Amino acid sequence: xxxxxxxxxxxxxxxxxxxxxxxxxxxxxxxxxxxxxxxxxxxxxxxxxxxxxxxxxxxxxxxxxxxxxxxxxxxxxxxxxxxxxxxxxxxxxxxxxxxxxxxxxxxxxxxxxxxxxxxxxxxxxxxxxxxxxxxxxxxxxxxxxxxxxxxxxxxxxxxxxxxxxxxxxxxxxxxxxxxxxxxxxxxxxxxxxxxxxxxxxxxxxxxxxxxxxxxxxxxxxxxxxxxxxx
Amino acid sequence: xxxxxxxxxxxxxxxxxxxxxxxxxxxxxxxxxxxxxxxxxxxxxxxxxxxxxxxxxxxxxxxxxxxxxxxxxxxxxxxxxxxxxxxxxxxxxxxxxxxxxxxxxx
Numbered sequence: 001x002x003x004x005x006x007x008x009x010x011x012x013x014x015x016x017x018x019x020x021x022x023x024x025x026x027x028x029x030x031x032x033x034x035x036x037x038x039x040x041x042x043x044x045x046x047x048x049x050x051x052x053x054x055x056x057x058x059x060x061x062x063x064x065x066x067x068x069x070x071x072x073x074x075x076x077x078x079x080x081x082x083x084x085x086x087x088x089x090x091x092x093x094x095x096x097x098x099x100x101x102x103x104x105x106x107x108x109x110x111x112x113x114x115x116x117x118x119x120x121x122x123x124x125x126x127x128x129x130x131x132x133x134x135x136x137x138x139x140x141x142x143x144x145x146x147x148x149x150x151x152x153x154x155x156x157x158x159x160x161x162x163x164x165x166x167x168x169x170x171x172x173x174x175x176x177x178x179x180x181x182x183x184x185x186x187x188x189x190x191x192x193x194x195x196x197x198x199x200x201x202x203x204x205x206x207x208x209x210x211x212x213x214x215x216x217x218x219x220x221x222x223x224x225x226x227x228x229x230x
Numbered sequence: 231x232x233x234x235x236x237x238x239x240x241x242x243x244x245x246x247x248x249x250x251x252x253x254x255x256x257x258x259x260x261x262x263x264x265x266x267x268x269x270x271x272x273x274x275x276x277x278x279x280x281x282x283x284x285x286x287x288x289x290x291x292x293x294x295x296x297x298x299x300x301x302x303x304x305x306x307x308x309x310x311x312x313x314x315x316x317x318x319x320x321x322x323x324x325x326x327x328x329x330x331x332x333x334x335x336x
Contacts, residue, residue: 024320042236049244058282059243069239076243079278083250084263085271091258106252166302166330167323169286170309172279174322177313179275188273193280197294200285208281215277216270223269 007128011135014120018112022140023147028171029056030151035164036060040152047148051108051141054175055079061168067205074209086114093121093129105134110144113137183226188219301333 026047033043033056050056055076062072086109094102113136117129126132158164180186192215199207254263287306288296298304309326312318 021319028319028323038236045237046240049240050247051244052247055243055247058278059239061282061286069242072239073242073246075278077246077250078274080247080250081267081271081274083247084253084267087251088254088263091255094255095258102255103252106255107248109251162327163330163334164327166305167327169283169302169306170313170323170326171319172282173306173309173326174313174317174319176276176279176283177310178317179279185273185276189276189280192277193284196281196285197288200289207285208278211281212274212278215281216273219273219277220269223272 004128004131007126007131008135008138011117011120011132011137012139013135015112015116015136015139018116019139019143022112022143025053026144026147027151027154028167029053030148031155031158031164032057032060032167032171034152034155035158035167036064040156043152043155044145044148048145051110051144052076052080052083053144054172057168057171061165062205062208064165065205067208071205071209075205075212078209078212082111083109086111089114089118090133093117093133097130101130101134105137108137108141110137110140112140184219184223187222188215191215191218301330305329305333 029047030040030043033046034040038046038060046056047053050059058079059072059076062075087106090109094105113133116136117133120126120132121129176189180189192211195211195214196208199210201207202210254261283306287303288294288300290300290302296303305326308329309322312325313322316322
């Protein structure tokens with residue numbers, strides 16, 4: 001076997017434990033899309049084209065609230081700004097790769113593939129680090145698509161009376177608590193959340209963008225203040 | 231919702247996502263991630279997610295309702311406890327939804 005193939009396979013294999021988390025999340029995205037009135041085909045299409053779960057859920061919730069398109073797009077992109085950090089982290093390993101591989105594998109770059117790849121590379125030096133990432137990214141992507149299809153099949157069986165729209169804030173809540181790492185992030189959440197309640201009356205969910213911005217600024221400010229105190 | 235616009239929305243989302251994912255892989259050696267962006271990124275998930283969650287819990291049918299009558303708030307607090315303790319999306323949804331159904335029934 002070629003060494004590139006071996007690294008691809010070990011990337012895929014090392015991703016297996018994390019795939020357990022990908023399966024339900026992809027299924028939730030499909031079920032959520034269908035509960036908002038999308039067809040099964042549209043639900044799977046969304047997961048296939050957009051391929052970024054948290055932002056998909058946000059767009060679906062905002063769609064239900066009749067938000068402006070620009071608000072949906074901006075909110076989704078802000079949530080996905082973290083990809084630039086992953087992109088910067090992986091860039092040195094992909095430097096010598098051709099565009100015909102960089103482009104498709106950038107397209108399927110995920111939180112999970114980034115996490116698996118970077119933690120592996122921190123402890124091992126590989127001849128083909130790029131291929132290790134490709135293996136991980138592909139495993140996550142394939143699992144995501146298959147789970148999205150299964151979720152779409154299940155989603156069409158769930159009646160609207162179950163109040164599944166409540167699953168949106170619940171899923172964001174789980175992601176929120178995972179994001180609270182220290183005092184500045186807690187302050188960012190408190191300011192963002194409180195401002196969102198205050199500005200909830202603004203039209204087209206513009207209050208969301210305003211509140212998110214205030215929360216981010218508050219977090220940055222708190223971090224600076226705390227750093228000075230130390 | 232009409233067929234065409236929703237696919238254009240997906241496409242617009244995808245183009246933006248791809249630009250973010252490809253950004254520094256493409257720019258490597260030409261430009262590094264700016265410091266202000268790195269600093270701001272740390273607070274994006276906490277701020278945005280809190281801004282999405284809190285209004286959904288404290289507003290009931292368009293009006294601010296912080297009371298025991300607001301069952302979504304109560305179920306949400308239950309879900310928050312699970313989210314805080316085990317940080318798992320699926321379990322938070324399961325516990326929160328079950329609480330909501332129980333509160334609806336009583």
